Amino acid sequence: xxxxxxxxxxxxxxxxxxxxxxxxxxxxxxxxxxxxxxxxxxxxxxxxxxxxxxxxxxxxxxxxxxxxxxxxxxxxxxxxxxxxxxxxxxxxxxxxxxxxxxxxxxxxxxxxxxxxxxxxxxxxxxxxxxxxxxxxxxxxxxxxxxxxxxxxxxxxxxxxxxxxxxxxxxxxxxxxxxxxxxxxxxxxxxxxxxxxxxxxxxxxxxxxxxxxxxxxxxxxxxxxxxxxxxxxxxxxxxxxxxxxxxxxxxxxxxxxxxxxxxxxxxxxxxxxxxxxxxxxxxxxxxxxxxxxxxxxxxxxxxxxxxxxxxxxxxxxxxxxxxxxxxxxxxxxxxxxxxxxxxxxxxxxxxxxxxxxxxxxxxxxxxxxxxxxxxxxxxxxxxxxxxxxxxxxxxxxxxxxxxxxxxxxxxxxxxxxxxxxxxxxxxxxxxxxxxxxxxxxxxxxxxxxxxxxxxxxxxxxxxxxxxxxxxxxxxxxxxxxxxxxxxxxxxxxxxxxxxxxxxxxxxxxxxxxxxxxxxxxxxxxxxxxxxxxxxxxxxxxxxxxxxx
Amino acid sequence: xxxxxxxxxxxxxxxxxxxxxxxxxxxxxxxxxxxxxxxxxxxxxxxxxxxxxxxxxxxxxxxxxxxxxxxxxxxxxxxxxxxxxxxxxxxxxxxxxxxxxxxxxxxxxxxxxxxxxxxxxxxxxxxxxxxxxxxxxxxxxxxxxxxxxxxxxxxxxxxxxxxxxxxxxxxxxxxx
Numbered sequence: 001x002x003x004x005x006x007x008x009x010x011x012x013x014x015x016x017x018x019x020x021x022x023x024x025x026x027x028x029x030x031x032x033x034x035x036x037x038x039x040x041x042x043x044x045x046x047x048x049x050x051x052x053x054x055x056x057x058x059x060x061x062x063x064x065x066x067x068x069x070x071x072x073x074x075x076x077x078x079x080x081x082x083x084x085x086x087x088x089x090x091x092x093x094x095x096x097x098x099x100x101x102x103x104x105x106x107x108x109x110x111x112x113x114x115x116x117x118x119x120x121x122x123x124x125x126x127x128x129x130x131x132x133x134x135x136x137x138x139x140x141x142x143x144x145x146x147x148x149x150x151x152x153x154x155x156x157x158x159x160x161x162x163x164x165x166x167x168x169x170x171x172x173x174x175x176x177x178x179x180x181x182x183x184x185x186x187x188x189x190x191x192x193x194x195x196x197x198x199x200x201x202x203x204x205x206x207x208x209x210x211x212x213x214x215x216x217x218x219x220x221x222x223x224x225x226x227x228x229x230x231x232x233x234x235x236x237x238x239x240x241x242x243x244x245x246x247x248x249x250x251x252x253x254x255x256x257x258x259x260x261x262x263x264x265x266x267x268x269x270x271x272x273x274x275x276x277x278x279x280x281x282x283x284x285x286x287x288x289x290x291x292x293x294x295x296x297x298x299x300x301x302x303x304x305x306x307x308x309x310x311x312x313x314x315x316x317x318x319x320x321x322x323x324x325x326x327x328x329x330x331x332x333x334x335x336x337x338x339x340x341x342x343x344x345x346x347x348x349x350x351x352x353x354x355x356x357x358x359x360x361x362x363x364x365x366x367x368x369x370x371x372x373x374x375x376x377x378x379x380x381x382x383x384x385x386x387x388x389x390x391x392x393x394x395x396x397x398x399x400x401x402x403x404x405x406x407x408x409x410x411x412x413x414x415x416x417x418x419x420x421x422x423x424x425x426x427x428x429x430x431x432x433x434x435x436x437x438x439x440x441x442x443x444x445x446x447x448x449x450x451x452x453x454x455x456x457x458x459x460x461x462x463x464x465x466x467x468x469x470x471x472x473x474x475x476x477x478x479x480x481x482x483x484x485x486x487x488x489x490x491x492x493x494x495x496x497x498x499x500x501x502x503x504x505x506x507x508x509x510x511x512x513x514x515x516x517x518x519x520x521x522x523x524x525x526x527x528x529x530x531x532x533x534x535x536x537x538x539x540x541x542x543x544x545x546x547x
Numbered sequence: 548x549x550x551x552x553x554x555x556x557x558x559x560x561x562x563x564x565x566x567x568x569x570x571x572x573x574x575x576x577x578x579x580x581x582x583x584x585x586x587x588x589x590x591x592x593x594x595x596x597x598x599x600x601x602x603x604x605x606x607x608x609x610x611x612x613x614x615x616x617x618x619x620x621x622x623x624x625x626x627x628x629x630x631x632x633x634x635x636x637x638x639x640x641x642x643x644x645x646x647x648x649x650x651x652x653x654x655x656x657x658x659x660x661x662x663x664x665x666x667x668x669x670x671x672x673x674x675x676x677x678x679x680x681x682x683x684x685x686x687x688x689x690x691x692x693x694x695x696x697x698x699x700x701x702x703x704x705x706x707x708x709x710x711x712x713x714x715x716x717x718x719x720x721x722x723x
Contacts, residue, residue, distance in 0.1 A: 147699035240679035254678035384705035395642035430675030486679020
């Protein structure tokens with residue numbers, strides 16, 4: 001809970017008007033404090049806080065200053081321009097302009113349009129879309145078209161969102177660099193010789209390079225948060241159960257969640273609002289009410305001096321120790337100071353079991369993947385090998401269809417679940433999960449939020465960790481514990497370290513109590529709007545004045 | 548002691564794995580028009596046990612290994628038998644090439660050794676957590692429903708012959 005002081009401070013902030021269709025008059029449509037009020041063609045004179053692309057679009061659409069088709073054309077042009085260097089997408093939709101035209105037609109007829117009308121959404125390719133291939137980055141699902149939309153995708157479409165394409169990923173989400181895709185290697189928009197992170201690297205790179213406005217990803221052990229940090233975008237891993245997993249290709253079902261990417265906290269929050277809520281097709285999805293996450297956001301020009309007065313922030317001691325780049329530590333310490341300037345009380349907090357989370361996570365994730373991926377047998381869908389006998393059809397279809405990392409994780413999981421080994425590995429890992437859940441609960445009883453880096457380093461070079469699984473796994477230390485505890489976490493671009501043509505972004509991770517995304521987003525928004533001196537627009541689109 | 552177990556327990560668990568593999572196999576021949584299982588299906592079940600069992604080491608070999616393990620007093624991870632790649636690959640139904648086995652073995656052993664650090668953690672009285680301690684278990688009524696997009700579902704099947712999903716023969720030459 002918020003302290004009484006902080007709560008009253010936040011309540012005094014002027015609420016944003018609710019996101020519902022407003023009359024089609026210029027005056028009524030221009031009142032949002034989060035939308036950009038300046039003409040989009042004027043570059044900002046100095047780094048300014050990120051603006052909501054969604055609210056800016058909405059304002060211009062309803063004021064009839066622009067059309068969904070014009071906007072879609074400009075995004076598609078940029079997408080095509082940078083795509084040969086980035087490789088963020090596995091598939092680009094051929095119906096974007098048609099869908100945008102439908103939005104314009106509705107507006108033209110004076111009909112209500114949904115809160116995501118005309119919003120261009122990238123979707124990670126392990127999330128099912130009925131009208132586009134969904135491969136999960138795997139050869140075993142090459143050209144596979146699912147017979148249904150994932151619930152998250154269906155909701156995005158129902159609210160007017162346009163799926164611009166399917167983004168690249170490590171095969172089935174297993175990896176931290178997006179080099180594990182069977183199809184292509186995605187580059188980091190800040191330095192194309194570096195990885196974008198993973199496994200949702202395509203979504204993060206696409207949002208960073210403004211190839212789409214927002215994107216869906218999935219986070220089993222950090223796959224939304226670490227690429228957010230590497231690409232300088234906002235990433236949110238919701239509470240386990242907040243968003244339906246129906247239509248998300250299962251990797252480790254006890255840990256998987258669908259998450260959101262945006263170039264601002266407001267956009268991320270609007271996307272989360274769109275996809276949250278109970279779904280009868282996912283028994284683990286929560287029936288809790290979904291709050292309007294941005295209703296208490298406020299514009300930076302009316303923020304009080306100490307808008308977060310009294311908020312208790314715990315800096316996780318174990319995340320700033322050895323093995324963490326000094327540049328990252330500096331950025332996190334600066335972020336902590338910034339939170340103090342906003343009125344927070346920042347104290348170190350210890351989670352002694354933190355380091356145990358990494359092996360426990362990899363045991364659980366490998367074990368669950370060995371079971372979940374048994375569905376890919378070449379019989380009912382996906383690639384089928386030529387074989388004259390059934391067991392070799394299974395064996396060869398899977399051998400040809402899966403990449404090395406996926407094979408190794410299935411084999412490790414098969415080992416850990418073998419008779420006699422179960423107690424030593426899987427059960428022990430589940431016991432460690434209990435300890436981690438308890439230690440987070442204790443830390444969050446004493447603090448409103450916890451903070452840490454999202455990764456021990458900024459983006460590293462393509463190929464650097466490709467042949468050393470343990471080195472790659474070690475990079476997940478900052479994020480896996482949060483999945484084991486099922487908690488929500490928000491990653492915010494916070495600063496830079498040296499590297500690449502213009503520095504490499506570093507993200508701050510904020511962890512909250514279960515189902516309290518609202519607080520994370522509120523704090524994140526204030527943090528973002530008051531952070532000065534940084535502009536998280538990558539050099540690959542620096543010359544593009546519309547960004 | 549974590550690593551103490553009998554060949555019998557192992558056999559039971561292997562049977563469970565077999566049952567799972569069989570369940571997976573039984574799906575290979577699906578009746579898509581709601582008919583009841585036929586003899587085809589039953590045949591597939593019984594014969595497949597023989598096929599699958601042939602890939603499991605003989606019982607005496609398993610017993611020997613169990614005895615070696617049960618004599619070990621060390622609680623360190625090394626007392627657990629290291630991964631036997633060809634056997635794991637057979638269980639997971641992935642046909643690995645000899646090169647892959649050579650390449651994967653050190654990598655998998657390295658990770659499994661690293662997993663072993665959890666053996667030293669005191670966890671005696673700790674309950675295992677199945678998943679995040681959040682909401683959930685909102686089970687819906689177990690009532691069958693017709694899937695709307697049946698055509699698309701069936702068009703994904705690589706080899707289909709109304710009303711069956713077709714697979715190659717289930718028996719290998721030796722068991723014929």
